[in-house]
Amino acid sequence: MAGYDLVGMKFPIEDFFYAAPFFESPSTFKNMREMHFRPLYPTEEISFYDSCAHIFTEEVCDTFLRTFNIGKIYLTGLVWQDRLFGLVGIFHGPYESLDNRQAIESFLRQASIAIARRMIEERLSRSEQRFADLINTMDLPATVFAQDSRIILATHQFTEICGYTREDIPTSAALFEKAFPDPKYRQNVNAYFNQENSVEKSVLNILPMQCKNGEIKNVVFRPFQLSDGTRIVTFDVKTAY
Numbered sequence: 001m002a003g004y005d006l007v008g009m010k011f012p013i014e015d016f017f018y019a020a021p022f023f024e025s026p027s028t029f030k031n032m033r034e035m036h037f038r039p040l041y042p043t044e045e046i047s048f049y050d051s052c053a054h055i056f057t058e059e060v061c062d063t064f065l066r067t068f069n070i071g072k073i074y075l076t077g078l079v080w081q082d083r084l085f086g087l088v089g090i091f092h093g094p095y096e097s098l099d100n101r102q103a104i105e106s107f108l109r110q111a112s113i114a115i116a117r118r119m120i121e122e123r124l125s126r127s128e129q130r131f132a133d134l135i136n137t138m139d140l141p142a143t144v145f146a147q148d149s150r151i152i153l154a155t156h157q158f159t160e161i162c163g164y165t166r167e168d169i170p171t172s173a174a175l176f177e178k179a180f181p182d183p184k185y186r187q188n189v190n191a192y193f194n195q196e197n198s199v200e201k202s203v204l205n206i207l208p209m210q211c212k213n214g215e216i217k218n219v220v221f222r223p224f225q226l227s228d229g230t231r232i233v234t235f236d237v238k239t240a241y
Contacts (some may be wrong), residue, residue, distance in 0.1 A: 004056065013087060016053040022046070026084040029077025032105050040071035040094040051075075051089075069093045074101070076108050080116040128152065140234045141219075145172045147229030161219075161237055163212030172231070179209045193223050193233070209235065 017024040037048045039062075049061040051073065056064075064070070071094030078085040088108055090098060098104070132153050135142055141158035145151055154166040162179070169175035172193065180186040189207065207221045220236040 004060075009055070011053050011055060011087075013053065013084065022050075026077060026079045026082050029075075029084055029087065030079040032074055032076040032101065032108075034072055034074055034098075036072050036094075037065055037070065040065070040069070048073075072096075074098050076105065078108060078112040078115060080112040083116070085112060085115045085119070135232065138234075140236060142232060142234045143169070143172075143175065145231045145233070149173060151175075152230070158235060161211070161217065161235065162209060168212065178212070180207070181210055189221070192221075193231070195223075 016022075017029075035045050035051070036043065038044050047058075047061070048065055048070075049056070049058045052061060068091070070091045072092050074090040074092070076088050078088060090104075092098065132144075135144060135153055136155055138155075139157065140155070141161045142153075142155045143151060143158055144153040149172045151166055151170055151172070154164065154169065159165050164175065164178065169178065173190075176186050176189055176193070180189050206218050208216050209219045209221075210216055217237050220234070222234045222236070224232045224234075226232070
């Protein structure tokens with residue numbers, strides 16, 4: 001656009017359009033609207049200069065409209081659950097109309113949902129990474145399991161003392177089967193592991209654990225449950241005598 005590289009350019013949508021004199025919001029941007037621009041129309045709701053959030057000069061905006069014979073824009077917000085992720089504008093000449101408008105709106109709704117899901121996944125990934133960093137700073141052999149028993153993390157200290165990696169123990173059941181091969185003993189360990197947090201669980205439990213190489217080590221086995229069902233288990237061999 002008039003010498004500008006638009007790819008990657010940021011537009012201050014919320015700062016500009018949510019304030020006076022526009023007072024827009026996710027709900028007002030949600031439905032597609034048709035907006036006309038001067039000079040190809042006698043009146044306009046807002047100018048093209050305004051619609052670009054004053055990123056470009058008025059001269060550049062006017063040149064763009066005249067050069068490409070643009071008289072209108074079909075504008076839709078990428079909105080999901082009262083959050084605006086961006087705006088989509090389809091430009092047309094003054095005598096053109098948008099075909100398949102309903103299909104386009106439906107596609108943009110699906111795009112909004114996909115963007116929202118992707119952003120949620122990215123936030124969860126960052127949150128999990130921060131959580132993993134926190135556990136690793138404990139400098140203790142530890143494993144972390146999700147509510148559905150899938151392993152989330154096995155610290156390098158844990159692997160050093162027993163040899164098991166995250167790939168060796170994809171679930172808590174897989175860990176206990178390898179570390180406590182005796183079925184009756186494993187049943188007791190499972191029962192203790194699945195207890196809710198309580199005063200009794202603050203007592204250290206020294207258990208004989210079988211390592212990956214077959215060696216038996218006495219470890220202090222300490223499980224903790226977080227509010228979301230995540231379970232952290234620490235294994236300390238330094239104080240187990």
